[in-house]
Amino acid sequence: MIFGETDVSEAEGAILAHGVEAGGVVFKKGRRLGAADVAALAAAGRASVMAARLEPGDVHEDPAAGAVAAAVAGSGLTASLPFTGRCNLHAAARGMLVADAERIDRLNLVDEAVTVATLPPFAVVEPRQMVATIKIIPFSVSSEVLDRVLAVAHGGMPPMRVAAFAPRRTVLIQTHLGGTRPAVLDKTAVAVNGRLAALGCPPVWETRCGHRASDLAACLETLPEGAADIVLISCASAIVDRRDVVPAAIEAAGGTVDHFGMPVDPGNLLLLGHIGRIAVVGLPGCARSPKLNGFDWVLQRLVAGVAVGRSDIMRMGIGGLLKDTGSRTLSRPQAVDLAETPSAARARTPRIAAIVLAAGRSVRMSGANKLLAEVGGEPMVVGVLRQVLEASARPVVVVTGHEQERVATVLARSGVGDDFWIVYNPEYEEGLSTSLHRGLAALPADVDGVAVCLGDMPEVEAGVLHRLIAAFDPHEGRAICVPTWSGKRGNPVIIASRFFAEIRAISGDVGARSLIGEHPEDVAEVAMDDLPHGAGILQDVDTPEDLRALPRRQSARQAVDAGAGQDRPVDGGEQAVAEEPQKP
Numbered sequence: 001m002i003f004g005e006t007d008v009s010e011a012e013g014a015i016l017a018h019g020v021e022a023g024g025v026v027f028k029k030g031r032r033l034g035a036a037d038v039a040a041l042a043a044a045g046r047a048s049v050m051a052a053r054l055e056p057g058d059v060h061e062d063p064a065a066g067a068v069a070a071a072v073a074g075s076g077l078t079a080s081l082p083f084t085g086r087c088n089l090h091a092a093a094r095g096m097l098v099a100d101a102e103r104i105d106r107l108n109l110v111d112e113a114v115t116v117a118t119l120p121p122f123a124v125v126e127p128r129q130m131v132a133t134i135k136i137i138p139f140s141v142s143s144e145v146l147d148r149v150l151a152v153a154h155g156g157m158p159p160m161r162v163a164a165f166a167p168r169r170t171v172l173i174q175t176h177l178g179g180t181r182p183a184v185l186d187k188t189a190v191a192v193n194g195r196l197a198a199l200g201c202p203p204v205w206e207t208r209c210g211h212r213a214s215d216l217a218a219c220l221e222t223l224p225e226g227a228a229d230i231v232l233i234s235c236a237s238a239i240v241d242r243r244d245v246v247p248a249a250i251e252a253a254g255g256t257v258d259h260f261g262m263p264v265d266p267g268n269l270l271l272l273g274h275i276g277r278i279a280v281v282g283l284p285g286c287a288r289s290p291k292l293n294g295f296d297w298v299l300q301r302l303v304a305g306v307a308v309g310r311s312d313i314m315r316m317g318i319g320g321l322l323k324d325t326g327s328r329t330l331s332r333p334q335a336v337d338l339a340e341t342p343s344a345a346r347a348r349t350p351r352i353a354a355i356v357l358a359a360g361r362s363v364r365m366s367g368a369n370k371l372l373a374e375v376g377g378e379p380m381v382v383g384v385l386r387q388v389l390e391a392s393a394r395p396v397v398v399v400t401g402h403e404q405e406r407v408a409t410v411l412a413r414s415g416v417g418d419d420f421w422i423v424y425n426p427e428y429e430e431g432l433s434t435s436l437h438r439g440l441a442a443l444p445a446d447v448d449g450v451a452v453c454l455g456d457m458p459e460v461e462a463g464v465l466h467r468l469i470a471a472f473d474p475h476e477g478r479a480i481c482v483p484t485w486s487g488k489r490g491n492p493v494i495i496a497s498r499f500f501a502e503i504r505a506i507s508g509d510v511g512a513r514s515l516i517g518e519h520p521e522d523v524a525e526v527a528m529d530d531l532p533h534g535a536g537i538l539q540d541v542d543t544p545e546d547l548r549a550l551p552r553r554q555s556a557r558q559a560v561d562a563g564a565g566q567d568r569p570v571d572g573g574e575q576a577v578a579e580e581p582q583k584p
Contacts, residue, residue, distance in 0.1 A: 002053040003141045008041045014051035015139045018250045022046055028525065030084055032137075034038040036487050052139040059146050060137040061085030067116060067146065071153035072107070076162030077131065080349070083526075085136035085183075090349045091125040094200065095164035096304040098122070103159040106152045111145045113137050116158060118318070123160060124300060128349040132160060152518045163304040167198045171205035171228040173219050175245070176209035177236045178198040188234050188288045199303045205230070216249035219251050220275060222461075223499020228301055231280045231315055232287075237461065238269050239282050246271055248280040255280060259310040263317030272313060292322050303499040339449075352469050352494060354393035355439035356385055356420075357511075358455035359401025359428035364543045371455050372410060373547055380541065381407060382414040389416055391465035393451050396420040397442045399435040401428025431509030441499055451511060453492040459536030459553065460492065465526055468494045471526045478524035485528050485542030488539030496522070 017029045027037060029336060033051070039529040041049065054060065059067075062082040069087035076095060080088045091097075099121040107116050118132040125131050171388055172192055174185045185208060193203045201539035205227055207458040216233070223231070239246050239260065247257045255275035260282075262270050266289075271282030286293040297316060301308040317404050357480060358381050362370040371381040378386075381398075388396055396419065400407045404424050411422065423442045425433040436452065449472055451465055468481045474493050479496035483488050495503070495512060502515055517522055528534030541547050 001055060001058050001138065001142075002137075004050065005048050006051040006053065007048050008038055008046050011041070011049055012038050014049070014053045017050040017052055017325055018141075020046065020049055026520065031525070032527065032529075034530070035527070042264060054140050057143050058140040060140050060326040061138070064114070064136045064146055065134050065142045068107075068116065068136075068149055068153065071132070071150050072104075072116060072132070072159050074158030074161030077160065078349075082134075083464055083467075083471045083473075087134045088130050088349075089125055089132040089134070089160070091129050091131050091162045093162065093164040094121055095125060095129055096300055096306055097125055097131050098161050098163050098304075098306055100159040103155070106139055107149055107159070110149045110152065111141070113141045113145055114149050118552065122297070122301065122306070128351075130349070133161065161230070165201075165300075165303045168201050168303050168306060169197075169227060170196060170201060170204045170230045170232060171223060172206045172232045172234065172235045173216065174206070174207060174208045175236045177211050180211075180236045181202070184288070184512055185234075189284075191288050191290055192232060192234075193297060193467045194290060194305075199300065211245060212250040213245045213252060214246060217252035217435075220249060220253035220255070220280075225565055228278050229463050231275070231278055233280065234283045234287065239271050249274070250275065250280055250282075259313050262294045262313045262320075263296030264297065264320035265323050266291070267297075267320075267322070270294050270298065270313075272298065272308070272310075278511060293451065294320070294322070304482075311332060313504050318414055324412060347370040350469075350472055351446060352393045352449050352451055352472060353443050354388050354391070354451040354453055354465070354492075355398065355434050355443075356381075356388055356397045356453045356455055357396045357426045357432065357437070358384075358407055359399050359404075359435045360432075361402045361429070364546075366544055368544075369406070370541050371407060372403075372549065373541075375458045375547075375550055378414070379410050380458045382410060382416065383458045384453065384455050384460070385411065385414070385420065386416050387462045388451075388453055388461060388465065389419060390450075390462035392469060393465060394419070395443070397439050398422045398455075399425050399439045401425045401435060401488055431507070432511045433503075433506045433508055436506070436511060437504055440503060448472075449479075449494050449496045451492050451494045454540060456541045457536065457539065458541065458550065459533060459539050461531070461533055463531055463537060464534070464537055467528065468492070468526055471524055472496075474498070474522070477522060479522040480519060481524050481526050482516065483528050484525045485533075485534045485537055488538055490526065490528075491540075492537075544553075 008320065011033050012035055014033050016027055016029055016033065019026060019028045022041045025040060053465050059426055062085060065082040065085050065087040065244060069089060073079055073089050076092050077089045078092050097119050099118050101121055102117060104116055115135045115137060116132065138498060172189060174188060176185065190207055207219055209219050233246050235246055242257060242260050250257055250273045255273050257273040260271045261268060266286035269284040273280040281298060283295055287295045299310055358371055372379045375383055385398060396421055398411060400422055408422050421439050425435045427440040462482055468483060470480055471481045474496045481494040499515055503512055528537055
């Protein structure tokens with residue numbers, strides 16, 4: 001990669017290293033300069049820019065990050081689309097991150113250009129929570145470096161996965177002495193059931209017996225067939241030796257004591273054994289408390305189906321001092337609440353909803369409703385909805401107005417499924433803003449942003465939304481994501497939820513375009529130039545002439561797909577893209 005001051009005359013195709021201003025237009029860092037950009041910079045008097053130019057053998061940061069993410073991610077992980085050289089991995093279900101620390105270290109030691117950061121191994125993760133991020137530091141990486149990184153990642157099973165928690169059948173045996181109060185035993189059962197509930201397991205099957213090895217062995221031997229995957233033993237008196245009551249009872253019942261003691265405090269006096277395939281855990285006294293202790297670490301692994309044995313427990317010392325952390329184990333509702341707090345929101349996949357605006361009166365269509373016009377063998381609004389549903393935005397809300405019964409009927413019979421709902425805007429004649437308000441009002445409170453899609457833009461394909469969603473990250477200054485093609489801004493647009501109040505304050509026949517202008521520091525332009533049909537973000541249908549031009553552009557697109565055309569619209573397409581759509 002060539003990096004440094006670059007003459008503007010030689011900058012076409014280069015990637016800006018720093019943002020520049022030219023003629024009132026700001027070109028942001030990371031923008032790949034096109035011919036129009038170079039002309040604008042030259043016209044503004046810019047002689048040079050700081051930029052990067054890729055050479056043969058260089059791999060752009062985005063495909064490089066995507067390749068590393070695909071190589072390191074095992075089961076239970078999903079990858080975001082790469083953007084600005086970053087690709088994030090998220091948990092598909094609640095469970096435990098299992099990461100090979102040695103191989104992750106080897107990946108990071110290959111070259112400074114490639115970095116992989118993860119949560120600590122065996123961390124408990126929530127659905128959609130970010131568990132790892134892959135970042136390519138410069139704008140590109142050499143193919144030789146990338147190959148070396150991938151060789152490490154492919155050297156065995158993927159180096160990270162999420163083991164989902166699964167419901168485990170659990171038996172709790174509590175021993176008692178003459179002076180043991182029933183309330184103490186009841187408290188222990190409550191604490192254990194709370195831990196199991198937080199891990200998605202049913203309550204325990206409980207029994208109690210005297211604190212003698214013979215009594216406990218009898219309980220273990222008479223467990224109902226298939227009653228347990230895990231047996232927990234809570235003692236009236238703590239286990240203090242391998243020859244104490246609990247280990248003696250396990251061996252008398254035909255089992256094996258695998259390990260006694262652990263380098264975790266609280267939790268030192270934990271015992272681990274097995275009877276056949278059943279894991280048996282002798283609980284430390286701290287298991288009666290809801291505070292985090294060594295028993296939680298062992299229980300989480302057992303519920304996740306992650307092997308835990310003698311050496312695993314003996315390696316828990318680093319980070320094993322839990323006495324002053326104040327952490328608590330949580331019930332399922334509490335765990336969900338914690339996962340949704342603002343401090344944790346950054347670490348999960350943003351939830352993006354979609355609003356399809358389909359309420360317009362088609363005033364320039366000579367009396368016809370453009371949304372019901374046939375495009376590609378189906379009504380225009382159906383094709384638009386089909387593409388939106390192919391993306392990951394959920395929920396999807398279609399706002400109707402003009403001829404709402406006809407539009408709703410067409411959508412209901414469209415065959416695109418039922419993963420959307422329709423909201424009627426009785427105030428549609430008062431302008432586009434009223435439809436935006438109705439759409440926002442229909443969204444759940446926990447969405448992080450919304451993709452505002454137009455029902456009269458049938459050439460916007462699902463790939464556009466996929467890329468916008470991947471780019472969206474308010475914490476990195478990308479709270480408003482706008483697609484571009486040849487430097488021109490188009491639609492749809494994704495807007496963070498923190499701007500919803502401002503959108504609700506907009507009135508009249510305007511959308512969110514003014515909001516975009518008021519918050520330039522939060523706007524991320526996401527280029528669609530490399531998508532085969534990226535120009536569709538600029539092409540709406542307002543007139544009969546626009547509608548007649550669609551088949552010609554579709555023919556041109558089919559020629560592109562067949563490798564016989566250009567990735568630019570023809571026969572009227574250039575005129576269509578010359579005027580940037582002004583909505584939303």
